[in-house]
Amino acid sequence: MNIALKVWRQKNSQTPGKMVDYKLSDVSPDMSFLEMFDVLNEDLSHKGEEPVAFDHDCREGICGSCSMYINGRPHGPQTGTTTCQLHMRSFNDGDTIVVEPWRARAFPVIKDLVVDRDAFDRIVQAGGYVSVNTGSAPDANEILIPRETADEAMDAAQCIGCGACVAACKNASAMLFVAAKVSHLAVLPQGQAEHQMRAERMVAQMDAEGFGACSFTGACSVECPKSISLDHIARLNREYLGAKLTSNNA
Amino acid sequence: MSWVTTTLSSTLGRKVVMSLTGLFLCTFLIVHLVGNLQLFKGDEGQSFNEYSYFMTHNPIIKTISYLLYTSIIVHALMALILTRQNQASRPIKYAYAKPEANSHWTSRNMGILGTVLLVFIIIHMRTFWYTMHFGPVVLNGETITAGAIPEVTYDGEPIKDLYAVTVFAFSYLWYVALYVLSMAALSFHLVHGFQSGFQTLGLRHKKYSPLIEFLGTYVFGIIIPALFAAMPVYIYLKAHHILF
Numbered sequence: 001m002n003i004a005l006k007v008w009r010q011k012n013s014q015t016p017g018k019m020v021d022y023k024l025s026d027v028s029p030d031m032s033f034l035e036m037f038d039v040l041n042e043d044l045s046h047k048g049e050e051p052v053a054f055d056h057d058c059r060e061g062i063c064g065s066c067s068m069y070i071n072g073r074p075h076g077p078q079t080g081t082t083t084c085q086l087h088m089r090s091f092n093d094g095d096t097i098v099v100e101p102w103r104a105r106a107f108p109v110i111k112d113l114v115v116d117r118d119a120f121d122r123i124v125q126a127g128g129y130v131s132v133n134t135g136s137a138p139d140a141n142e143i144l145i146p147r148e149t150a151d152e153a154m155d156a157a158q159c160i161g162c163g164a165c166v167a168a169c170k171n172a173s174a175m176l177f178v179a180a181k182v183s184h185l186a187v188l189p190q191g192q193a194e195h196q197m198r199a200e201r202m203v204a205q206m207d208a209e210g211f212g213a214c215s216f217t218g219a220c221s222v223e224c225p226k227s228i229s230l231d232h233i234a235r236l237n238r239e240y241l242g243a244k245l246t247s248n249n250a
Numbered sequence: 251m252s253w254v255t256t257t258l259s260s261t262l263g264r265k266v267v268m269s270l271t272g273l274f275l276c277t278f279l280i281v282h283l284v285g286n287l288q289l290f291k292g293d294e295g296q297s298f299n300e301y302s303y304f305m306t307h308n309p310i311i312k313t314i315s316y317l318l319y320t321s322i323i324v325h326a327l328m329a330l331i332l333t334r335q336n337q338a339s340r341p342i343k344y345a346y347a348k349p350e351a352n353s354h355w356t357s358r359n360m361g362i363l364g365t366v367l368l369v370f371i372i373i374h375m376r377t378f379w380y381t382m383h384f385g386p387v388v389l390n391g392e393t394i395t396a397g398a399i400p401e402v403t404y405d406g407e408p409i410k411d412l413y414a415v416t417v418f419a420f421s422y423l424w425y426v427a428l429y430v431l432s433m434a435a436l437s438f439h440l441v442h443g444f445q446s447g448f449q450t451l452g453l454r455h456k457k458y459s460p461l462i463e464f465l466g467t468y469v470f471g472i473i474i475p476a477l478f479a480a481m482p483v484y485i486y487l488k489a490h491h492i493l494f
Contacts, residue, residue, distance in 0.1 A: 006345075213332050234449050
């Protein structure tokens with residue numbers, strides 16, 4: 001396959017970036033999108049040019065590191081997959097592919113396609129945990145959780161924190177991410193003790209980071225590599241409103 | 251800050267304000283529609299005029315109407331605040347974005363649709379509400395009544411003839427077209443807005459969400475705007491002796 005690429009190049013967060021054109025020939029349809037970038041970077045290195053910086057780690061679709069905005073969509077045209085699980089067979093010979101970093105005020109570009117997603121970590125640090133002394137593993141079936149509830153929690157817990165929801169949202173809203181992190185604990189008995197505090201603190205942190213509001217366009221859920229449902233955003237709204245109206249927190 | 255101001259200045263709290271005012275405006279639409287359906291009665295406007303008399307004189311209705319005006323203003327102002335906040339959340343836009351691949355046009359353009367509706371409400375209130383309350387009918391640079399709205403007498407009781415004003419306004423094709431287009435905007439606004447209002451309040455459940463979706467799409471998205479749009483069309487056709 002012959003592929004033309006338009007890639008966002010930016011030296012660092014202080015320097016303005018621009019789109020740069022590259023051409024790649026002999027691209028195998030079986031390559032993953034990131035492997036195609038590896039080939040590009042090897043080419044660039046041989047030519048003495050700076051390789052394109054991009055985030056990647058597991059390349060198995062479970063770590064949430066890769067983060068490219070490909071042809072106008074986060075993680076590219078295939079739904080339910082991360083960039084590393086996207087293969088070149090999803091494109092046609094001769095295609096031009098536009099690759100940009102996530103765009104959000106809360107996700108500043110560090111270099112090329114790499115953005116700083118620490119804002120997500122700070123949101124989780126604000127309340128996305130259960131603060132109990134776990135001690136040794138409890139006996140099985142000590143806490144009874146119906147299968148449906150466990151599945152519901154798992155649907156939310158699948159979130160890998162990649163940020164595609166923010167990248168897809170027209171408001172750069174982090175609602176699906178925060179909803180997933182609030183929801184997977186809120187539906188389980190272990191998360192009940194701190195559920196009000198969790199919703200209040202995590203939403204406050206989300207706002208402080210400069211993410212936008214939810215317009216319920218559903219783009220986040222469609223682009224989420226784990227297809228996390230909008231049901232969780234409704235739960236977050238419920239949790240937050242309930243907490244604000246009834247908790248003892250100021 | 252107190253918990254109230256904290257809540258109302260959060261993105262979620264602001265959306266709750268949008269939701270509550272929006273859903274209140276939806277309930278108003280039902281009342282407004284039911285009343286205005288009197289226009290279709292073939293009684294030369296008697297039921298419609300009696301209905302408008304009731305709406306402008308009943309103390310409860312008058313109180314609710316102030317709540318209504320406030321809701322429109324708060325809904326619009328909060329939308330402006332949220333839009334600015336949302337735009338600030340992405341200072342550098344994508345060079346190439348394909349939003350149509352993951353969301354509907356209406357859900358992404360509620361601000362534009364809402365602005366069309368706000369302009370419509372201003373024009374609509376100038377034509378009918380202002381005339382009913384304050385005075386002479388001037389339309390298209392033409393004054394149809396000298397000092398005040400014409401009156402009509404039923405059972406010896408003179409009341410303002412809003413029906414005559416309505417018939418006059420809708421005898422202009424451009425004015426009818428403006429209403430029909432505005433109702434199209436209302437349709438798109440409500441197809442997304444009604445359901446979205448419930449989502450914001452966290453009211454989403456597999457037992458009830460299909461009903462909310464049905465109401466949002468068919469009742470508020472299609473039936474209500476279509477009936478509203480039918481009024482100017484019907485009066486225009488009747489005034490020009492086409493069909494009716």
